[in-house]
Amino acid sequence: MSQHGRLSTLQAAMVVARRDFLAILWSRSFIFFLLGPLFTLGIGMLAGGIGQSVQQSTSRPVLGIIMPAADADALVARAKALEGKLDGVVPELVVLKRLKPGETADPLAALQTSKTNVAAVLSGDLGKPLLTGSEGWINNWQGRVALLAGSAASADPDAYPAIALAPIKRTGVDQARSRLVTAQIGQTVLFMLMMILAGMVLSNLVEEKGNKIIEVLAAAIPMDAVFLGKLFAMLGVSFVGIAVWFGVGTPMWLATGNSLSNFTAPAVGWPMFLGFGIVYFAMGYLVLGSLFLTIGSMASTVRKVQTLSMPVTMLQLINFFFANFAMAKPGTWLEMLAMAIPFSSPFTMLARAAQSPDLWPHALALLWQLMWVVLLVRGGALLFKRRVMMSGPNTGGAKKRWLFRRAAA
Structure with a gap:
């Protein structure tokens, strides 16, 4: 404090700071101000949880199979065998119809009338497979279906070399x-x-x-x-x-x-x-x-x-x-x-x-x-x-x- 009894600038600033701090801290408007972001955070977390639940409950797009019985069974068997080796690469398969010798079926009609979540239909045979569906899905699955069909038609489909793994925690x-x-x-x-x-x-x-x-x-x-x-x-x-x-x-x-x-x-x-x-x-x-x-x-x-x-x-x-x-x-x-x-x-x-x-x-x-x-x-x-x-x-x-x-x- 100065000789004339007035507060110094720093002392006066502390008085104002203490007054404003307590006045705002105990005001009702500050309580509502604090609650605003918490409500936003809670709503965001709730929306994220609901979105994740909806996403998990949504059926995964599958690839329908209309082929002769032997070819369809070979494809399903190879898909199950490759699931652990190529996670996320092999599409989920569902057999729509196993064709008998000489029997034919329209893949487009099967795609339109199917009640399951079929995004595309694979027809023909393992030698000449035909993929029918929207342009986005058939382009996405073209290489995967070729890998799967080639593996199913191979004389030795299990001839995969064993890969030795040398994991490290993290690269630079x-x-x-x-x-x-x-x-x-x-x-x-x-x-x-x-x-x-x-x-x-x-x-x-x-x-x-x-x-x-x-x-x-x-x-x-x-x-x-x-x-x-x-x-x-x-x-x-x-x-x-x-x-x-x-x-x-x-x-x-x-x-x-x-x-x-x-x-x-x-x-x-x-x-x-x-x-x-x-x-x-x-x-x-x-x-x-x-x-x-x-x-x-x-x-x-x-x-x-x-x-x-x-x-x-x-x-x-x-x-x-x-x-x-x-x-x-x-x-x-x-x-x-x-x-x-x-x-x-x-x-x-x-x-x-x-x-x-x-x-x-x-x-x-x-x-x-x-x-x-x-x-x-x-x-x-x-x-x-x-x-x-x-x-x-x-x-x-x-x-x-x-x-x-x-x-x-």
Whole structure:
């Protein structure tokens, strides 16, 4: 505290942060805000489960057989023998009709009248098989049917060499691709959290401007402290929201049979990767939040806020796509540029944590991002101070009266 009894900027910012944090945390609207993503997650999991159940209950397309009895039996026997050796290659067979010597049948009629899930019909004989069906299915099954028919007609169909297996856990290419997926998921989660939570800054500021609370705060403490306090209060509220969502969503996610073992561990390890996720979220949120606070100071209504915030939202979306594109080109100038741009740097560095075990680039990136946070917060606070102090219905009248008094003097 200063000699004149006034709070310092940091002390005043902590007072505002504590006030906003508690006010938002205990409001009913925040409870509904927390429930929104949980409902979305629950509906998504329910829809996924129903879709998987429907997919499993759907009959698998089969290949109908209309051939002489000996040929049909040979095909079915070879299909069963090859199932364990060529999984997913041999189509499922169903014998529609075993022809007697001299008997014929129309495959098209059998295909149209069949009550089973027959996608195509194989007729003729093993020497000259005929595949009838839609163009997509017959093109897909042409090579498989040729393999099956040739194997069934062979004099020694079981003459397959024994293949010795030498399994390894994972190749370098597989690991790189899997870590790329982990990096992409991390970027997406980081982006979604930032965009969902940054909107609270705008709504809170517009509400307080409408209630004239900002003017009361401006008369008591420096406007820089108001800006910083609101920004860090929203960051604290965001961490509470993330903790609630992950605390509720993680058990639901684990209950469906998922686990982190289903994903390739990032290069820096899961504990370090999650820690980087928290730090880069804070940096990105402070940068984006300072922009949103500045926008909120220039808008007096919700409609104006939406109009002014749309370019920033689109810009952040472009930065996310740019970081996602640069992630696939590690070590290039594109990745360096994405790391240097403050708006895309958190996404790029989180992806790098999944792909590279080096830690020193993160130290440099965090210092670089911290510098931009200070610059943007400071610049936003100055503009915030100027715009808020000029806001209000009587601003124009006061300015005119000041000009008239100056002219009269």
